[in-house]
Amino acid sequence: MVSAYALFTHPFPTPFFFDSPFPYPLPPTAYISHSSLSTFHNHQWSSLPTLAKTPRPEPNPLLTQLGFRPNLQCSSSPITADIGTVFSLLQAVGIDDKEAKVLLNKNPVLCFTSLDCLRARIECFNSVGLDGLVLSNLITKCPNLLTAEEIGPFLSFVRHDLAGKIEPGQLRKLFRAADVRFLVGFDEKVGLLLRRGVSDEKIVDVLNKVNLYKALCLKSVEDIDTTITFLNRFGGIDLIVRRPSLLNYDLETQLAPRVEFLTEVSGGDENATGVLLGKLPAILSYTVDHTKGHVELLRSFAGLSDEQIFKILLVFPNVVSASRERKMRPRIKFLKECGLSSNDIYKFLIKAPLFLGLSFEDNLAYKLVFLVKIGYRYRTRDMAAAIGSATRTSSDNLQRVIELFLSYGFSCADIVVMSRRHPQILQYSHGALEKKMEYLINEMGREIGELLAFPAFLGYKLDDRIKARYEVKRKILGEGMSLNKLLTVSSESFTPKTPTYVIDLNVE
Numbered sequence: 408m409v410s411a412y413a414l415f416t417h418p419f420p421t422p423f424f425f426d427s428p429f430p431y432p433l434p435p436t437a438y439i440s441h442s443s444l445s446t447f448h449n450h451q452w453s454s455l456p457t458l459a460k461t462p463r464p465e466p467n468p469l470l471t472q473l474g475f476r477p478n479l480q481c482s483s484s485p486i487t488a489d490i491g492t493v494f495s496l497l498q499a500v501g502i503d504d505k506e507a508k509v510l511l512n513k514n515p516v517l518c519f520t521s522l523d524c525l526r527a528r529i530e531c532f533n534s535v536g537l538d539g540l541v542l543s544n545l546i547t548k549c550p551n552l553l554t555a556e557e558i559g560p561f562l563s564f565v566r567h568d569l570a571g572k573i574e575p576g577q578l579r580k581l582f583r584a585a586d587v588r589f590l591v592g593f594d595e596k597v598g599l600l601l602r603r604g605v606s607d608e609k610i611v612d613v614l615n616k617v618n619l620y621k622a623l624c625l626k627s628v629e630d631i632d633t634t635i636t637f638l639n640r641f642g643g644i645d646l647i648v649r650r651p652s653l654l655n656y657d658l659e660t661q662l663a664p665r666v667e668f669l670t671e672v673s674g675g676d677e678n679a680t681g682v683l684l685g686k687l688p689a690i691l692s693y694t695v696d697h698t699k700g701h702v703e704l705l706r707s708f709a710g711l712s713d714e715q716i717f718k719i720l721l722v723f724p725n726v727v728s729a730s731r732e733r734k735m736r737p738r739i740k741f742l743k744e745c746g747l748s749s750n751d752i753y754k755f756l757i758k759a760p761l762f763l764g765l766s767f768e769d770n771l772a773y774k775l776v777f778l779v780k781i782g783y784r785y786r787t788r789d790m791a792a793a794i795g796s797a798t799r800t801s802s803d804n805l806q807r808v809i810e811l812f813l814s815y816g817f818s819c820a821d822i823v824v825m826s827r828r829h830p831q832i833l834q835y836s837h838g839a840l841e842k843k844m845e846y847l848i849n850e851m852g853r854e855i856g857e858l859l860a861f862p863a864f865l866g867y868k869l870d871d872r873i874k875a876r877y878e879v880k881r882k883i884l885g886e887g888m889s890l891n892k893l894l895t896v897s898s899e900s901f902t903p904k905t906p907t908y909v910i911d912l913n914v915e
Contacts, residue, residue: 493517496525501543514550528553531562536575545582555587564594572611581619589624596623596631603635604644613651622654634658641666641681642688650688661694668695672702673717683717687724701727701735709739710749719753723760735763745791759795773802781809781819789827796830807837815844815855825862832865843869851877853890861890876901 490511497507511517517525532542532552546552565573597610605613617623623631637658638646647653656662669690670680684690690698705711705719719726729735742752756763765771774797775785783790797805812822826833832840843865847853858864867873876893 490518492522493525496522496529497546500529500546501540502547506547510547510550514554516554517550520554525553528558531559531566535562535565535571535573535578537578541575541579545579549582549587551587552582557587557590561590561593564597568594569597569611569614572615574615577615577619581624584620585624589620592628593623596626596628599628599631600644600647603632605648609648613648613654616651618652618655622651630658634662637663637666640677641684646684646688646691650691653688653691656691662691664695665691665693665698668698669720672713672720674714679717679721683721683724686721690724690727693727698727700731701729704731704735704739708736709752711753715753719756719760722757723764726760726763729764734767738763741786742791744786746786746788747791755791755795759798761798762795765798770802771798774798774805777802777805777809782823789823792830793826793833796826796833800834804837805833808833808835808840811837811841811844817855821859825859829862829866832862835865839869840865843867843873846873850874857890864890864894867894 493511494507497510498504502510529542532538532545537545552558565571565578597614600613601607601610631654634654635644635647638644638653653662666680666684669683670677673679673683702713702716705716706713711719726735739752742755747755762771771794774794778790778793778797779785783793800808809822812825813819817825844855844858846869847857847864848855864873872894880888880893
């Protein structure tokens with residue numbers, strides 16, 4: 408790659424082998440006029456003070472030494488470059504002989520454009536992160552990038568008002584996909600997003616996560632405004648900030664039908680639909696047919712009502728990302744084989760919705776093996792309850808919990824008994840369990856075997872509940888108090904009530 412110095416200072420010789428590359432006469436309109444750019448370039452909004460006040464990057468010092476300051480809007484100039492000079496300029500950018508000849512054939516206007524203007528345009532592409540091989544490939548694919556009058560104001564907006572923070576990859580995709588005419592009005596559309604509530608701090612993040620061509624270039628200001636207004640009923644601009652790709656979708660054919668279907672499943676409750684979208688804005692990236700397939704499976708195969716299905720969606724919106732045939736159907740079938748009714752399946756999925764989404768090979772299979780090894784019978788209601796609890800912990804923690812109980816003298820049968828009475832013991836952190844068991848033995852002076860009768864002891868917080876209550880009651884009841892009564896009574900019943908009256912013993 409030729410150095411920047413060579414690009415802007417080296418005298419460009421005319422290649423001796425380069426005859427006229429044009430198989431046709433150049434049009435009389437080859438000179439570039441930029442009078443139509445004033446509306447685009449003179450963008451002024453009060454909504455973007457931070458980005459608008461960002462210091463402008465300094466121009467290439469080599470250009471300054473030559474007495475040249477880049478101007479993003481190339482003006483028509485009677486001093487144009489000859490073919491050889493343009494050819495050498497393209498070579499300096501990284502375009503080889505063959506590509507340069509094809510490029511000049513496709514865009515003969517290059518030879519009727521001021522050399523300073525071409526150099527300035529290249530400098531401006533460099534200033535927004537497009538240089539080297541990326542820039543040469545872009546110019547080869549889109550020859551008019553060096554001459555189109557719409558490009559200058561757009562680059563000025565990105566470079567100055569957005570502080571050059573749009574990712575080069577985003578700009579590359581945009582220039583490869585978009586007709587340059589669609590760049591006009593880009594600044595106005597960004598201004599609309601700011602006025603409708605996207606903060607200055609978030610605007611660049613939003614622009615870097617959308618398809619700029621689909622979300623902004625192909626849509627009018629009115630289209631974008633209508634989309635935001637529609638979403639205001641369900642969370643508004645916050646949905647866009649959290650999931651910018653929502654702007655990629657067409658309102659009439661994509662967003663509206665998807666929201667309407669979810670609202671239908673909710674029973675027409677737009678507030679509840681808004682809560683669902685707030686939990687997972689990405690749910691709108693799934694087509695109506697996709698989501699409808701998941702809902703229909705839960706209706707027909709699991710026997711759930713729409714009300715139950717929507718509640719499951721609220722608990723675990725990502726259920727729509729689970730494969731229907733590979734995950735959902737076989738797992739619902741498993742629950743049926745365990746003897747669960749439709750209502751039982753609903754209660755199970757409300758408590759353990761991850762059961763439908765976890766990997767079988769990397770997660771559930773290991774947990775099922777642990778449970779079978781300690782004595783659970785396959786395809787029983789007890790097994791269903793145990794695997795439901797196990798979905799809320801890792802395979803490693805489940806193994807450590809089982810090993811911890813065994814180290815304290817419990818048998819596998821004991822672990823099964825305790826987990827049948829209180830399935831949650833399988834999901835608790837092994838470290839927290841060990842601390843509670845140590846306190847039970849060493850501080851309270853109790854037998855570890857008491858957990859067989861009251862395994863729920865392990866579910867209470869050690870400091871806030873177990874220690875606090877034990878310290879209060881042991882002075883009154885001594886060491887032999889019931890663990891069940893100590894922990895299960897409500898706070899109101901546990902705390903002695905203050906008498907509402909006082910007897911004055913001094914009254915005669």
